[in-house]
Amino acid sequence: MGALRDRFWERPLADLNTEEWEALCDGCGRCCLHKVEYEDTGEIEHTNVACKLLDTKTAACTDYRRRKTFVPECLRLTLKIVDQVSWLPPTCAYRLRADGMPLPRWHYLISGSREDVISAGVSVAGRVISEDVAGPLEHHVVDWGDDDEEAA
Numbered sequence: 001m002g003a004l005r006d007r008f009w010e011r012p013l014a015d016l017n018t019e020e021w022e023a024l025c026d027g028c029g030r031c032c033l034h035k036v037e038y039e040d041t042g043e044i045e046h047t048n049v050a051c052k053l054l055d056t057k058t059a060a061c062t063d064y065r066r067r068k069t070f071v072p073e074c075l076r077l078t079l080k081i082v083d084q085v086s087w088l089p090p091t092c093a094y095r096l097r098a099d100g101m102p103l104p105r106w107h108y109l110i111s112g113s114r115e116d117v118i119s120a121g122v123s124v125a126g127r128v129i130s131e132d133v134a135g136p137l138e139h140h141v142v143d144w145g146d147d148d149e150e151a152a
């Protein structure tokens with residue numbers, strides 16, 4: 001672990017320490033939603049069904065430190081795989097920085113407020129249903145509007 005350096009988010013991902021890597025997440029919650037992958041085509045569709053650990057009102061993980069204990073398949077985004085996770089939203093801070101793009105103005109590290117990811121319409125807070133009550137994923141396929149989403 002290390003301290004957060006001044007404007008660390010402008011550094012290459014490979015240069016970030018563990019604390020900075022964790023702090024880069026905007027908390028949108030998109031990676032905590034289930035996807036439907038079709039075996040025959042490999043096509044992935046998005047849903048509004050959240051992992052059982054996600055607080056659907058705030059889009060925060062309710063047990064981030066122990067999440068792998070309860071949800072072993074939870075993706076741990078690392079430098080090695082960030083380029084391979086094709087379903088990350090275009091707004092994802094890791095995806096943006098991996099592509100050499102700046103963080104958007106609503107990112108809390110730029111704006112100073114963790115609420116701005118919600119007012120920008122990027123967070124899934126209040127827009128998802130828990131897997132505990134959702135039923136079949138195929139009934140919850142949604143379009144999050146990534147194709148026309150403004151990332152800046």
Ligand code: SF4
Pocket residue numbers: 024025026027028029030031032077088089091092093094
């Ligand atoms: S999609 Fe990216 S920015 Fe959003 S919660 Fe997941 S890791 Fe964080």
